[in-house]
Amino acid sequence: MSNAWNEGYFTDEGYTYSYSREINPVFLRYCLLLRGFASLETTEGYHCELGFGQGVSINIHAAANPGSWVGTDFHPGQAAHANALATAWGSDAQLYDDSFEQLLARHDLPQFDSISLHGIWTWVSRDNQKLIVEFARRHLKPGGLLYISYNCFPGWSPLAPLRHLFSLHDRFGTNRSESPDQRIDAALQFSEALLAANPNYAASAPNLNAKLQSIKGQDRQYVAHEYFNRDWNCMYFTDVVEALAPAKLDFATTAVPLDTVDPLNLSAEGMDFLEGIDHPIVREQARDYFVNQNFRRDVYVRGANRLSASEQRQGMFNTRFVLLQAADSVSDTVKGPAGEASLQAEVYGPVLEALAASGYMPKTLRQLSGAVPSMSYDDLVQAITVLVGMNVAAPCQSEAAEKLVQARCSTLNLQLCKRSLLSNKIQVLASPVTGGGVPVSRFQQLFLISIKQGKKHPAEWAQLAWSIISDQGEGLLKDGNALTTAEENIAELTEQAEAFAGKSLVILKALGIL
Structure with a gap:
């Protein structure tokens, strides 16, 4: 059902419980250092995430980084989930279900060292984009960074009409009483039938059907938010540069370290061509044509300061x-x-x-x-x-910062492991070393619970895991096939536990998780 508060955003299906490393201030500062830019690093700073979804990333970063966090996600169900997790580990993060307009009207917000929005910009209205820019103008410190990700041209050019079909069918071609999954499937089937009728559009955009088949196989929560919102403002890189300029934001780099390794991204001809472009913004936009960029992860700075070669080298050596x-x-x-x-x-x-x-x-x-x-x-x-x-x-962050957050990471991780007793939604734990999340599967979290209980042998960890999932009527898959007997399941869990003991435990210890 459509609600006035959702402003056309697809709210009938909650977002995924995924984690985004790009929002981690430690990772973002490294990306800036890699390109020779100075950044703020304090033990008492403030950070903000706009559109935090289910709150997995913001809770992990609030635990694993010194300082305090503020965030909003106007979906009340997602804000409730994020706050419940924050309350469970005793976080002081301020997590709201404000719209961007409501957040901008607040008078109790600090100046932020970083503001992040992952997968938000493209999927909100132009008016909301202006509110985001004004929020950054008012609340980002001089020297502070803004991380923004968005769909972009030219990579999206062939698929934009297909995405429009999905959204159009959902708005006008389905029964609104149907479940979100049913409406999504109906829109995908409609689009598949249209392509099968060989429109000229299909001939001009190769591999459309393969892309559609790929979308059909994706998680429905992801598909809903990626393709079915009313607003979808895909832009060129330079459009975003111009949009953020009123907030005094300068493009610095991408949050994609591999972008600095030219041979992975460009042909020899492409490198030669780009080398001849002096203007950094024109060069970056031209680069998108060579790689056919369809999604950007960008870092902007309010007052970008270049490091000298020796300062950058010293910073890298100390990292x-x-x-x-x-x-x-x-x-x-x-x-x-x-x-x-x-x-x-x-x-x-x-x-x-x-x-x-x-x-x-x-x-x-x-x-x-x-x-x-x-x-x-x-x-x-x-x-x-x-x-x-x-x-x-x-x-990694500094050892001093690591010590400041060790206890609260342990508290959050205990709560996340307890959640694994009932579900596999969140498969990541917080590292005080990296300031971010580390993938840890549900079974591995159950193994960690066993270790906390004093069980020392992988076979014991497997038994505890099996006792939990079998009581819930669940079982394992191996090579795509369901394991049907307790013996088969325990054997597979034991094999996984032994691999966990042999390779993963030493790494989790180094990451401060164990």
């Missing part, structure tokens, strides 16, 4: 890094718009070995440089950048 998975399980290839590239064993082998040394504990780039003295500074930075870009390594 700690940590692996998020076992060194021997890291893929030996990485993908980018220009194709797939192999990670050279002679380069990445020693770096991974150095990161894994001493029980995977975090190490500064200076320490890594000492461990692989034959590697040049530029090669080492690129190797670390690629590993962070692949999300198998992460930059």
